[in-house]
Amino acid sequence: MELFRRLFGKTAAVPFVNIHCHSLAAVDDGAASETVMEQMLRRAYEDGIRFLCFTPHFHPPYFQTDPARIACSFEKAQKFAEAELPGLRLFLGNEIFCRQNTAEQLHAGRCRTLNGGSHVLVEFAPSEEFSTMQSDLLELCNAGFRPVLAHVERYRALYHEERAAQLHRSLIFLQGNCRVLAGPRCEEKAFLKKLIRSGTLDIVADDCHNLGTEQPGLSAGYDAICRQFEEDEAERLFYRNPLMVLTDGVLPPQNTGRRIPIYGNRSRWEDYNHKEEENIKKIYTI
Ligand SMILES: [Fe+2]
Numbered sequence: 440m441e442l443f444r445r446l447f448g449k450t451a452a453v454p455f456v457n458i459h460c461h462s463l464a465a466v467d468d469g470a471a472s473e474t475v476m477e478q479m480l481r482r483a484y485e486d487g488i489r490f491l492c493f494t495p496h497f498h499p500p501y502f503q504t505d506p507a508r509i510a511c512s513f514e515k516a517q518k519f520a521e522a523e524l525p526g527l528r529l530f531l532g533n534e535i536f537c538r539q540n541t542a543e544q545l546h547a548g549r550c551r552t553l554n555g556g557s558h559v560l561v562e563f564a565p566s567e568e569f570s571t572m573q574s575d576l577l578e579l580c581n582a583g584f585r586p587v588l589a590h591v592e593r594y595r596a597l598y599h600e601e602r603a604a605q606l607h608r609s610l611i612f613l614q615g616n617c618r619v620l621a622g623p624r625c626e627e628k629a630f631l632k633k634l635i636r637s638g639t640l641d642i643v644a645d646d647c648h649n650l651g652t653e654q655p656g657l658s659a660g661y662d663a664i665c666r667q668f669e670e671d672e673a674e675r676l677f678y679r680n681p682l683m684v685l686t687d688g689v690l691p692p693q694n695t696g697r698r699i700p701i702y703g704n705r706s707r708w709e710d711y712n713h714k715e716e717e718n719i720k721k722i723y724t725i
Contacts, residue, residue, distance in 0.1 A: 453677070454488070454489035454678065455486070455487045455488040455489065455657040455658070455661070455678065456488070456677065456685065457488050457490070457644050457657060458494070458553060458560065458644050458684055458685060459492070459494050459589055459614060459644035459645070460483070460491060460492070460493060460494060460645060460655065461494065461495065461496070461534075462475075462476055462480060462491075462493065462655060463476060463493040463495055463512050463513060464515065464516070466495040466504040466512055467495045467504060468496065468502070469495070469648045471649075473512075475649070476515075476516060476519075477523075478650055479647060479654075480524060480527070480655075481524065482654060482656065483647070484524045486655065486656040486657060487657070488527070488657060489526055489527055490682060490685060491527065492530040492553055493516070493529065493530070493531050494533055494534040494553070496534050497534065497535045497536065497549070497551075498536035506551075509531070516529055517529055530554040532559075533550045535559060535561050535562070536561075536562055537561040537563055537579070538575065539575060541575065541579055542579055542582035545582075546582075553587070553684060554685045556684075556685070557687055558584070558585045558587055558612070558685075558687065559579060559584045560587045560589055561576070561586050561587070562588075562589040562590065563575075563594065565594060566595070566596075567594065568596055569596040569597065569599070572594065572596065573606065576588070576606065577609060585610065585611075585612065586611050587611075587612040587613075587641075588606065588611055588612065589614050589644075589646070590614065590615065590619075590646060591614060591631075592615055592616065592619055592627035592628075593627070598630060604637060607641070612680070613640050613641050615634070615643050616643070616644065617646075617656070617657050617659070617660035618645065618659075618660070620643060620660040620664065621662075635672065640676065641676070642680045642684065643657065643660055643661075643664075643676045645660075660677070661673050661677050
């Protein structure tokens with residue numbers, strides 16, 4: 440990882456991977472225009488993000504942007520990145536408001552998985568009941584998808600007992616929002632830290648929507664984690680796990696030495712390490 444330190448010259452030893460953002464122009468409640476999109480991409484880049492997945496909301500009837508319009512906006516973002524932000528890799532997905540028919544919507548091509556793989560970023564209403572969340576998520580798993588639950592700190596139903604751990608054990612990946620981790624002390628931040636201590640949080644993303652209160656960036660959260668936990672934990676949350684989700688690999692071993700069931704097979708992790716190195720070589724021509 441020394442290479443990345445030299446390449447990026449930041450506190451982080453790795454390039455950041457952001458799997459949840461709304462910086463694609465004019466497709467949801469995120470970037471309002473192409474200019475704002477470009478400014479948001481530039482800010483993400485300056486913060487050290489090198490792998491970025493746009494995840495426009497898919498929440499009919501409120502957000503159901505024509506896939507052709509999303510593809511057109513994505514093409515513009517790619518052209519801008521190629522010209523201005525060397526080494527930034529862009530991907531496409533959706534943040535899907537989870538319902539019983541989500542698997543059908545995915546199979547019908549009305550919404551997207553992350554980078555066309557098996558992982559799906561999903562959200563619920565903050566007040567949703569645990570039983571509904573659990574059954575809808577497991578239904579997605581049974582349909583062959585791997586759900587990634589967005590901004591896990593929003594769901595008060597998960598604050599009780601070991602419910603978050605229960606989802607985690609069912610191979611549902613839990614994503615926390617960076618600005619909560621980097622922000623002032625609050626109940627949501629305490630919940631995320633509890634999940635990190637128990638090895639239950641999988642990914643941190645910025646869920647940026649604009650250049651103001653919900654702006655792009657992961658470095659503040661990375662630094663906050665490094666101050667309170669091992670740097671390896673920060674690398675797991677901001678780099679290894681999100682990169683694995685984008686490349687459809689398997690979860691690496693936990694820093695606690697425990698392994699995730701099913702994916703926790705040593706040979707598969709070694710295989711993934713190998714694939715990851717190949718990916719990175721392709722991107723950075725090491
Ligand atoms: Fe979001």
